[in-house]
Amino acid sequence: MHNNSFFKIILIVISIVFLSSCDKDFNTIGNDLVGDDHFGLEHSTYDVLSYNQKVGPVQSNNLPVNALGVYEDPVFGTTEASFATQVVLASVNPTIGNNAIVDNVVLSIPYFSTLTSTDATSGDNTYRLDSIYGPETGKIKLSVYENGYFMRDLDPDAAFLEPQKYYTNQGADFDALKKATRLNDSIVSQNDEFFFDNKEFKVTTPATTTDGTPTITRTPPAMRLALNKGYFQTSIIDAAASGKLITNDVFKNYFRGLYFKVEKSGSNPGRLAMMNFKAGTVTINYKEDNVVTTTTNGVTTTTTTRVSRSIVLNLTGNTVNLLSNTNQPSYNAAITNPNSAAGDSRLYLRGGEGSMAVLELFNKTDLKGYDADGNLVNQPNGVSDELDDLKYLSGKKKLLVNEANLVFHIDGDAMGSNKLPNRIYLYDLTNNAPVLDYLYDGTTGTNVKSGQLIYSGILNPTNTSDKTYKIRLTNQIRSLVKNRDSVNVKLGVVVTEDIRNSTINKLRLPLQTGTTLTKLPQASVMSPLGVVLHGSKSTVADDKRLKLEIYYTKPD
Secondary structure (H helix, E strand, C coil): CHHHHHHHHHHHHHHHHHHHHHHHHHHHHCHHHHCCCHHHCEEEEECEEEEEEECCCEECECCCCEEEEEEEECCCEEEEEEEEECCEECCCCCCCCCCCEEEEEEEEEECCEEEEEECCCCCCEEEEECCEECCCCCCEEEEEEECCCCCCCECHHHCCCCECCCECCCHHHHHHCCCCCCCCCCCHHHCCCECCCCECEEEEECCCCCCCCCEEEEECCEEEEEECHHHHHHHHHHHHHHCCCCCHHHHHHHCCCEEEEEEECCCCCCCEEEECHHHCEEEEEEEEEEEEEEEECCEEEEEEEEEEEEEEEECCCCEEEEEEEEECHHHHHHHHCCCCCCCCCEEEEECCCCEEEEEEECCCCCCCEECCCCCEECCCCCCCHHHHHHHCCECCECCEEEEEEEEEEECHHHHCCCCCCCEEEEEECCCCEECHHHHHCCCCCCCCCCCCCCCEEEEECCCCCCCEEEEECHHHHHHHHHCCCCCCCCEEEEECCCCCCCCEEEEEEEECCCCCEEEEEHHHHCCCCEEEEECCCCCCCCCCCCCEEEEEECCC
16 A cells, blocks of 8 residues: 555656646747747847848759749749759660660650549549649740760769769750750650640550450659650660660760750740659660570471560669749849848748848847856947847846747738749758757658648748748747857748758859858759748838747746
8 A cells, every 4th residue: 555655656746747848848839839829928029130142053963853844933033944864774784686676765754743533434533733833834845865964973073082063054064065866856745845744644455355345554644755766776775785785884974864955935934843853764665586496396497576675764863953044133133232231121032043031130239248147247248239138138047938930921012923932941051050940840741841840931821911931949049048159140041842851052152242152951952933021121011020039938
């Protein structure tokens, strides 16, 4: 009996400690759980200096997904996105028989798509294309060539110790070395007036069974191009005899991949799709002699028949997304002449070789400080007075930061009916790293646009006249308040194609306009979209102006 009572007491104590711990986590989650009244917590807003930053040519090799097409944005301008990739043999050193003649060559790259319905009678499927931008009637001029630019794995300028980097502005390099023959030279809908088709691909095979039922094979929407069979007869089938297909290292040096060149298609509106080229294939279908020798009753008979064979090339290996921008004058002026002293009234975020925003939290007034014991010192200490006062708002006791966030208001007048990015991403620009709230957020999602739900940055479209993105900085601000050695770093804000991807890519050349920029989040390079946000300049209406909001509790 006494032992049971003792264990009950221990269990109660553990439960109290656990609930206290949960209360700390509860404060971190903030108003996602408690709503917007914050239970009467004290609230203050703080200055944010925000300004535009142009992004120059940026590393764009081996991205998880790549843009292909023409995107015409009335706010930002036009982007033409081309692409180059190595190809590899699915099976090296193939055995090719006598008299091998190519029947056809098919390039196939699946689109991102969603099945929306299935006809109950025919079984035909209807799909919606995802991650595609521009009007449904949009077309592009698409030309596929053998690539002549060798894409090495390692960088000789780094003593072959680092991967070779390729950049968004190297389109001219690849274009100059492409082979002369346009490979997709069949019908106009596959080249000069190419369009992204949402129809499934259906193949009906004649019946081979006694019931007379044909076999129907259905494939989701994909780019399917008929390539020049004579070219592949010479470059692949005939080249096998000279050892060009013996290994993939030999093959990649011989056949240096494919170059997808994109241009505007006459007066047609453009369209652009995000694509997973690594899921693509080139299938070379050919026939060869099959010689069978039989001997019956001492009589030898040789029979020659034609049999079907295929060689598959996978679109894997090194890749690069090649971008060409024609900017709108107003957008170009905004990112070329940022006001890093007073801030910009409009912040232009654009993916690819576009632009971003730089944020500096708290004002720059620095006339005083506090010593290690919390005593006021009337001399500058290299820390914003706003931040110093926040740290010592309750005298020598540290206050509890319950929640801190930034709310970005979309400039509806500037954006009009333009497509809006689903997510934006805020990160530590000084160290090119995620902020603490991103790192501490363990929430996951079902796709690349979800996840990090507490940190967020998700478009909130509920108020059609004032759409916003909200990003939580609770842990970032807590660290600044609690830790004397925490640095108030500059923050960067970009659009993102994949919130789960925090990889950083290198700029080809550092940029000094506004702030020194040497790297950029990879997921921003992948995005073709842009958005205009209200900045923090004093000319912006107070209810739309960017501010840092902090909810806190003073200690007893």
